[in-house]
Amino acid sequence: MADNSHSLLSAKNLYKSFGGIKAVDNASIEVPKGSITGLIGPNGAGKTTLFNLLSNFIRPDSGEIVFDGEPIQQLQPHQIAQQGMVRTFQVARVLSRLSVMENMLLATQQQSGENFWNVWFHPGRVLKEERSQRERASEILESVGLSHMAQEYAGALSGGQRKLLEIARALMVQPKLILLDEPAAGVNPTLINKICEHIVQWNREGLSFLVIEHNMDVIMSLCDRVWVLAEGRNLASGTPTEVQKNTQVLEAYLGQ
Amino acid sequence: MEGYIVSLIIFTAIFALFGLGLNLQWGFTGLINFGHVAFMAVGGYVTVLLSDLDVPLPLLIWLPLCVLIGSIFAALLGLLIGLSTVRLREDYLAIVTIGVSEMVRLVALNEEWLTRGAFGVQGFPLPLQGFAPTLLTRIGMLAIFTGVVALGYWQLWKWLRQRLKGISRQAIIRSSLAVSGYLGSLGLLLYGTVIGARQLKLAEGIPAWLVGLTLLGALVAIISLYTWLARQTIPRLPDWSAGLSLVSCLLSLVTGLWIYQFAAHAIYTYSRTSIKTGLMFISVLVVALIFWGLQKLVRSPWGRVLKAIREDEEVAKALGKNVFWYKLQALMLGGLVAGVAGALYAWQLTTVYPDNFQPLVTFNAWTIVVLGGAGNNVGTLLGAAIFWAYQTMTRFILADIVPLDDARLGAFRVMIIGLLLMVLMVLRPQGILGKKEELTLGR
Ligand SMILES: Nc1ncnc2c1ncn2[C@@H]1O[C@H](COP(=O)(O)OP(=O)(O)OP(=O)(O)O)[C@@H](O)[C@H]1O
Ligand SMILES: [Mg+2]
Numbered sequence: 001m002a003d004n005s006h007s008l009l010s011a012k013n014l015y016k017s018f019g020g021i022k023a024v025d026n027a028s029i030e031v032p033k034g035s036i037t038g039l040i041g042p043n044g045a046g047k048t049t050l051f052n053l054l055s056n057f058i059r060p061d062s063g064e065i066v067f068d069g070e071p072i073q074q075l076q077p078h079q080i081a082q083q084g085m086v087r088t089f090q091v092a093r094v095l096s097r098l099s100v101m102e103n104m105l106l107a108t109q110q111q112s113g114e115n116f117w118n119v120w121f122h123p124g125r126v127l128k129e130e131r132s133q134r135e136r137a138s139e140i141l142e143s144v145g146l147s148h149m150a151q152e153y154a155g156a157l158s159g160g161q162r163k164l165l166e167i168a169r170a171l172m173v174q175p176k177l178i179l180l181d182e183p184a185a186g187v188n189p190t191l192i193n194k195i196c197e198h199i200v201q202w203n204r205e206g207l208s209f210l211v212i213e214h215n216m217d218v219i220m221s222l223c224d225r226v227w228v229l230a231e232g233r234n235l236a237s238g239t240p241t242e243v244q245k246n247t248q249v250l251e252a253y254l255g256q
Numbered sequence: 257m258e259g260y261i262v263s264l265i266i267f268t269a270i271f272a273l274f275g276l277g278l279n280l281q282w283g284f285t286g287l288i289n290f291g292h293v294a295f296m297a298v299g300g301y302v303t304v305l306l307s308d309l310d311v312p313l314p315l316l317i318w319l320p321l322c323v324l325i326g327s328i329f330a331a332l333l334g335l336l337i338g339l340s341t342v343r344l345r346e347d348y349l350a351i352v353t354i355g356v357s358e359m360v361r362l363v364a365l366n367e368e369w370l371t372r373g374a375f376g377v378q379g380f381p382l383p384l385q386g387f388a389p390t391l392l393t394r395i396g397m398l399a400i401f402t403g404v405v406a407l408g409y410w411q412l413w414k415w416l417r418q419r420l421k422g423i424s425r426q427a428i429i430r431s432s433l434a435v436s437g438y439l440g441s442l443g444l445l446l447y448g449t450v451i452g453a454r455q456l457k458l459a460e461g462i463p464a465w466l467v468g469l470t471l472l473g474a475l476v477a478i479i480s481l482y483t484w485l486a487r488q489t490i491p492r493l494p495d496w497s498a499g500l501s502l503v504s505c506l507l508s509l510v511t512g513l514w515i516y517q518f519a520a521h522a523i524y525t526y527s528r529t530s531i532k533t534g535l536m537f538i539s540v541l542v543v544a545l546i547f548w549g550l551q552k553l554v555r556s557p558w559g560r561v562l563k564a565i566r567e568d569e570e571v572a573k574a575l576g577k578n579v580f581w582y583k584l585q586a587l588m589l590g591g592l593v594a595g596v597a598g599a600l601y602a603w604q605l606t607t608v609y610p611d612n613f614q615p616l617v618t619f620n621a622w623t624i625v626v627l628g629g630a631g632n633n634v635g636t637l638l639g640a641a642i643f644w645a646y647q648t649m650t651r652f653i654l655a656d657i658v659p660l661d662d663a664r665l666g667a668f669r670v671m672i673i674g675l676l677l678m679v680l681m682v683l684r685p686q687g688i689l690g691k692k693e694e695l696t697l698g699r
Contacts, residue, residue, distance in 0.1 A: 055574065081576030089574070095567035097631075097694050098560070105557070106564050107575045113557030114577075116585070120552060130557070153693065173575060 007066075008033040008177055008208050009085065014053050014063035016046075023049040024060070025232035029210075031177060036199065036209045038223035038240065040216075042253055046232040047212045048090050051179050054210075055087040056080055068176060082109060084176035088183070090212075092162035096155025100146060103154045103165060104137035105130070107172035133172075140168045143198055145191070160187040167195070177208045184215045196221055216244070228252070261518040262536050263604070264648050269539035270600045272640035274617075275624040276550055276633060277594035283630035284554055285586040286566030288350040291357030292594060292621050295330040297613040299595025300602035301364060301371060302326035304380040319383050323599040330595025333360075334587035357618060365610040376609040383603060384534030389526055397537060398523050404544045405516055411634075412505055419501045431499025434489060439503065442482055449474050453657035464659035471657065532604075539600050543637075546593055551633055562586055563631070616670070623673060627680065629687025638688060646673070 009031040016024040024046045031037045041047050052058040054065060056077050065072050067085055075083070095103050111133070112118045113126035141147045144164040149157060157165060163183060170178045183199075184192045192215070199209060199222060213219050219226060219240055226243045228235040230252040236243055243249055274296060281287045303326035311318050337356055341349045364371045371377060389397065420428060453471045456462060490496055522533045553559050561582050564572040569579045602608045624643050628635025650669050660668055686692055 057570070057573070076578070077573045078576050078578050081574060086576075087574055089570075093568050093571050095564050095571060097567055098563055102560055102563075106560050106572075106577075108557075109576055111557045114561055116553055116556075116558045116589075119556040119558055120549065123552075126556060155694075169575065 006032050008035075009054065009065070009067050009210070011050075011054060011065045012063060014050065014065070015061040016049055016053055016058060017061060022232050024053060027229060027232060027234055029054075029227050029234075031208055031210050032225070034203070034206065034208055035224045036203050036211060036222045038219045038226035039210060039212045039229065040214070040219060040226060040243075041229035041235070045229045047229055048181055049232075050229065051087055051181055051212065054179065055085065057087070081173060081175070084173075085179065086170040086173045086175040086177070087179040088166045088170055088181055090181040090185075092159070092166045094154035094157060094162050094165055096153060098154055099151055100141070100154050100157070100165060101134070101137060101150045103169055104141065104172050105133055107169045108133045109173055137168075137172060140171050144168045144195070160191065163187055164191075164195070171202065171207075175207070177210065180209060180211045180213075182212055182214065184213055184218050192218065220244075258518045258522055259532070260648065261515055262522050262532050264644055265515070265519060265536050266532065266539050266600070266604050267647075268640050268644045269536075269543045270597050270604060271620065271624060271643065272543050272637050273546060273597035273600070274594050274621050275628075275636040275640055276546065277590040277592075277597065278621045279590075279625050279630065279633060279636045280550065280554070280562075280593070281586050281590035283625055283632070283636075284559060284566060285562040285583060286346070287583060287586060288346055289353045289587075289590070290350050291353030291355070291615075291618060293613045293615065293617040294353070294357035294360040295333060295591040295594035296598035296601060296617065297357075297360045297364060297610075298333050299323075299326045299330040299598030300608055300613075301377070301598075302329045302595075303599035304377050304602045304608055305370070308377070308380045315381055315383075315385070319381065323596060326599050327592045327595030330598065331588040331592040334589075334591030335584060338584040338587040354615070357613075357615060361610050361613050364613070371610070374610065376607045377602075378607040380602075382531055382535070382606065383538055385531060386528055387526075387534060388528040394524055394526050397526070398520060401519065401523055401537060401540065402516075404540060405512070407544070409509070409512070412508065416501060416505045420498055423495050423498050427495040428498055428502060431493050431495045432502045433499075434493055435496065435499040435503045438482070438485065438489070442478070445478050449478065450653060450657055457657060457659055467659045535600070535603055542596060542600065546596065547633060547637065550593070554633065566631075623677060626677065626687055629690030632687070632689045635687055635689035642688075 007030050010029070012028045014024050014027050015022070027046065027050060029037075029039065029050065039047050039050070049058065053060045053063075056065075056072070056075060060073070063073075067080070067083060070083070072080055072083065072085075081087075095106070098106070108129075111126075111129060112122065113129060118126055138147060138150065141150055144167065146157075146161060146164055146168065149161065154162070154165060163186060167178075167180065167183055170180075183195060187195065196218060199211075203209060209222075211219070211222060223240050225237065226240050227237045228243055228246070228249050235252055236246045236249050238246070274292070277295065278289060278292050281289050281292075303322045306322040306325055307315075307319055313321070333356070337349075337352060341352045365373055367373070368375075449471070452474070453467070456467050456470060493499070519536065522530065523537060526533050554562070561572060561577050564575075564577065565579055565582060572579050572582075601612070605612060620643065624639035625636055626639075627642060628637070628639030647669070650672070654665060654669060655662070658665065658668065680687070684690070684692075686695055
């Protein structure tokens with residue numbers, strides 16, 4: 001296909017029903033390479049479910065997903081992450097009894113120390129990798145303002161701090177695309193601005209984002225393009241200003 | 257006495273290994289395995305049955321090979337359990353493991369052509385059978401043994417120094433004096449109770465229920481008094497835990513040396529007939545080696561993935577970790593370690609019956625791991641030592657003071673373990689070496 005050259009993620013005609021509820025009903029979405037794409041819609045519109053389908057945490061009933069030119073429906077969730085698409089969770093999930101730093105280090109891909117043979121027989125290599133990853137993790141933690149918490153248990157973080165840790169952890173994966181599920185929910189306004197700045201900066205460095213967010217200011221300031229979902233169906237898509245003027249979208253939000 | 261100590265060390269080592277396997281599966285990975293004894297049974301049976309075959313290899317090579325094959329079979333059992341359940345929710349794993357362990361035992365009981373059923377397997381070759389070392393070899397063995405013990409003490413010393421860092425000398429002395437006074441008087445009181453109870457039991461004409469009731473009353477009184485005392489002193493003694501660490505390190509130093517002296521003597525006087533001493537030597541070395549290997553693992557990125565799975569496997573998946581494969585690895589490696597324990601267990605028992613692998617043995621492993629603190633390998637070693645110290649001591653003491661016949665006494669000892677575990681769960685749910693802060697973390 002011609003548009004594969006600039007589209008990083010494209011999902012077509014996804015369906016998923018839970019019993020009687022059609023959570024995602026023939027929805028499509030596309031994320032161009034190097035973009036920050038928004039995904040909005042009223043509560044219960046199926047946005048999180050769509051994320052679950054894209055990352056294969058839930059298998060779609062039908063539809064096709066292409067990431068970076070390859071179909072990925074048949075892959076396991078961890079394989080999708082390894083391909084370079086990392087999702088975060090709406091309710092931030094941290095590994096409580098691991099330190100913040102360990103949460104970060106875990107996310108690194110292709111660590112030779114994750115093979116027990118190397119741990120026993122190539123300890124030097126494992127140690128060297130750990131050291132360089134630790135430096136990278138410190139830098140990222142610094143940028144989201146969590147460096148003072150690095151040695152604390154992640155379970156000791158506040159709700160907002162957990163959101164930050166999730167984003168930082170996703171970054172450690174060095175992915176091509178990060179799916180953010182409401183990154184600003186529960187984070188204080190100054191910090192929201194800071195996160196937005198960082199997202200823009202990471203985006204300039206070549207990382208793409210797909211962002212679910214109810215905070216329209218965030219969507220307006222970040223996104224190149226926005227997709228609107230309502231009752232599992234595509235309602236509209238366009239630039240943030242176009243979408244905001246769209247009467248159908250306004251109805252969907254107000255009709256709630 | 258020496259014989260008792262040697263077999264105490266062997267049992268402790270075997271169950272330390274056994275517990276380490278469970279700790280890897282449950283303590284680090286969160287896999288609930290209620291059938292851990294199955295791995296031990298497979299490891300033990302395969303080892304002894306293989307070693308009985310006629311093979312043109314010297315025993316010195318063949319026996320370790322048998323253990324290796326036996327534990328690989330145990331690991332394969334782990335693979336099988338994993339393949340059939342790990343994709344299901346974790347409570348299914350718990351149920352399946354119970355079933356598998358009973359199945360293994362029943363197969364051993366009924367497939368007489370293979371396992372000789374209830375008659376048991378006996379007369380299989382034992383390690384170092386007929387081994388008569390020269391003085392030089394014995395001294396070499398002693399040196400190796402001493403080296404392992406010294407390494408253990410060195411670790412203890414490092415830990416203690418860490419604990420006492422930044423606390424003034426005066427505070428340490430004050431709190432350790434208080435702690436030793438507390439523990440010493442408690443010990444004396446308990447000792448007195450034991451003596452008194454023994455006299456009561458020996459005295460004619462006192463009904464058994466009265467003896468039991470008096471004993472129980474005395475124990476309850478002592479425990480209440482000392483709980484109250486602890487509540488009173490702890491707030492006034494801010495550094496009490498440093499004192500406790502110091503005193504318990506000293507205590508373990510003294511008991512350790514006391515036990516070491518018997519073991520060392522046994523090794524020094526090793527002769528053709530002292531088969532148990534050889535087994536002790538082997539067991540201690542094996543535990544030390546496997547413990548070291550596991551410690552390396554759980555502190556590595558590999559161990560970090562296991563802990564991540566324990567905390568939240570969805571997160572591990574989202575970060576690109578093949579959760580299924582790591583669970584399999586944990587099950588297999590834990591099974592392998594338990595399989596080695598099974599081989600040592602068979603050698604210690606010298607006759608292997610299916611009845612040696614009752615579900616109670618799994619319960620013992622859980623006791624050991626919970627006692628020491630889940631997800632802490634040092635805790636598991638400590639748990640095994642405490643568990644077997646308890647087993648040995650109660651065997652001698654309880655019969656003297658509790659008015660029960662032998663069969664009931666056995667059940668009574670298990671009951672007390674249950675009671676102690678309950679008390680532990682109330683007072684220190686994280687286990688002896690567990691970290692308290694981890695309990696209050698929000699999910
Ligand atoms: N596992 C599930 N089982 C049954 N129904 C589900 C499940 N997950 C989601 N749903 C249903 O699917 C619909 C869409 O839910 P989803 O979480 O995707 O909404 P959302 O757009 O993320 O909403 P919000 O903005 O509130 O987060 C809801 O009606 C929800 O009840
Ligand atoms: Mg949602």
